[in-house]
Amino acid sequence: MQTTGEAICPVSTASLVRVIAPRNSKDIIIITIHQKSILVSFVETTTQSKSKPQNHLNQTKTVFFSLKVVTTRIITMKVNVLESLLTVAIATTVWSPAVFGFVVPRVNNHAAGSITALSANIGIFFGTSTGSTEEVADLIKAEFGDDADGPFDIEALEGPVKSTFEKYDALIVGTPTWNTGSDTERSGTGWDEIYYSTMQELNIKGKKVAVFGLGDQVSYAENYADAAGELHDVFESLGCQMCGYTSMEGYEHEDSKSIRGEKFCGLLCDVVNQEELTPERVENWVAQLRAEGFLEGGSAQGASAATATPVPVTVNETPDVLFETIQEHSDMLDETIKVHGSTGFIPHYNGKTKSTMWVSPDGRSCYYTTEARSSSSVSM
Numbered sequence: 001m002q003t004t005g006e007a008i009c010p011v012s013t014a015s016l017v018r019v020i021a022p023r024n025s026k027d028i029i030i031i032t033i034h035q036k037s038i039l040v041s042f043v044e045t046t047t048q049s050k051s052k053p054q055n056h057l058n059q060t061k062t063v064f065f066s067l068k069v070v071t072t073r074i075i076t077m078k079v080n081v082l083e084s085l086l087t088v089a090i091a092t093t094v095w096s097p098a099v100f101g102f103v104v105p106r107v108n109n110h111a112a113g114s115i116t117a118l119s120a121n122i123g124i125f126f127g128t129s130t131g132s133t134e135e136v137a138d139l140i141k142a143e144f145g146d147d148a149d150g151p152f153d154i155e156a157l158e159g160p161v162k163s164t165f166e167k168y169d170a171l172i173v174g175t176p177t178w179n180t181g182s183d184t185e186r187s188g189t190g191w192d193e194i195y196y197s198t199m200q201e202l203n204i205k206g207k208k209v210a211v212f213g214l215g216d217q218v219s220y221a222e223n224y225a226d227a228a229g230e231l232h233d234v235f236e237s238l239g240c241q242m243c244g245y246t247s248m249e250g251y252e253h254e255d256s257k258s259i260r261g262e263k264f265c266g267l268l269c270d271v272v273n274q275e276e277l278t279p280e281r282v283e284n285w286v287a288q289l290r291a292e293g294f295l296e297g298g299s300a301q302g303a304s305a306a307t308a309t310p311v312p313v314t315v316n317e318t319p320d321v322l323f324e325t326i327q328e329h330s331d332m333l334d335e336t337i338k339v340h341g342s343t344g345f346i347p348h349y350n351g352k353t354k355s356t357m358w359v360s361p362d363g364r365s366c367y368y369t370t371e372a373r374s375s376s377s378v379s380m
């Protein structure tokens with residue numbers, strides 16, 4: 001395997017769901033370790049069987065399906081098998097967990113033969129004095145692409161704060177720190193004006209919210225990005241589900257009011273001292289948010305339900321053939337897990353090259369095995 005073409009959820013993320021699809025292949029590997037849903041990502045294929053009709057699976061696309069996973073399982077299958085599986089799964093409602101490891105809860109408002117992709121309506125908001133937080137907000141927007149609106153400057157909103165925030169299913173909010181050492185109103189931006197007045201009237205309980213903060217960890221080592229902590233706490237006190245906590249590894253601060261437990265309460269960037277790390281930090285954070293289910297939205301009050309977009313799917317095989325194929329894959333994977341399972345490395349099998357990529361639990365290293373069991377190590 002010449003490394004996977006697209007690692008849509010980086011294996012280094014402590015992700016609940018992992019999907020890997022090798023480039024130039026119709027094979028798709030899904031690794032599901034999610035309690036409530038499976039993330040399925042379809043990667044653009046360059047070759048296409050003549051008999052296979054054109055459909056949405058030939059585009060790069062990430063969609064969330066509400067499938068209840070009852071076991072931790074690895075499924076390797078062809079895209080056409082996968083699409084048929086999902087179609088039949090939705091249509092028939094329940095599959096035996098013994099066959100491939102998950103059952104599908106009844107989904108309302110579906111015609112048989114269609115899949116509903118759920119994606120949250122995300123809004124990105126920021127405050128800034130000298131523009132750095134806006135730059136990071138732009139990077140976050142670029143990483144989310146069409147999945148997010150904005151970024152919007154909190155001081156230049158077109159409508160009232162209340163309706164603007166309430167219309168989104170999930171919010172990404174960012175702030176710098178200017179009022180060093182302050183107990184409250186630490187941002188030095190428009191956030192300070194609304195934290196304890198307008199925002200207290202928001203009906204956003206249950207919304208998913210992720211915070212990012214800008215600061216200078218060298219000059220303000222004792223107060224690094226303090227304002228992100230306040231931004232976090234205001235949303236948390238309104239009943240929001242806070243997402244996107246990050247490791248403090250790689251920072252040089254001495255203290256910060258943004259620390260919650262062993263982590264920062266969101267993404268912290270320092271364009272003064274570590275500007276070169278910012279793009280990668282943003283990229284990893286957005287991948288983390290996706291893996292945390294940020295795009296699935298929250299159970300927000302006052303917000304519209306997650307947008308449901310029916311996607312037509314073509315059934316290529318009968319359920320019997322599907323069961324057989326899945327059983328085959330399942331047996332094969334059980335066997336590889338039995339052989340290699342004790343190492344703690346997680347296998348990613350590529351049926352095309354007949355090789356397996358084994359990824360360490362922390363996602364930092366991997367090695368490959370072929371059917372002849374030869375292997376080589378690489379760092380990721």
Ligand SMILES: Cc1cc2nc3c(=O)[nH]c(=O)nc-3n(C[C@H](O)[C@H](O)[C@H](O)COP(=O)(O)O)c2cc1C
Pocket residue numbers: 127128129130131132133134175176177178179180181214215216217220223224225226271272
């Ligand atoms: C007067 C002043 C006070 C600052 N106070 C802090 C601080 O307490 N903590 C911190 O991490 N950074 C502090 N900073 C650094 C800014 O937060 C940092 O430059 C940030 O990137 C500015 O973001 P903005 O351009 O979006 O306003 C301060 C900078 C200045 C000039």
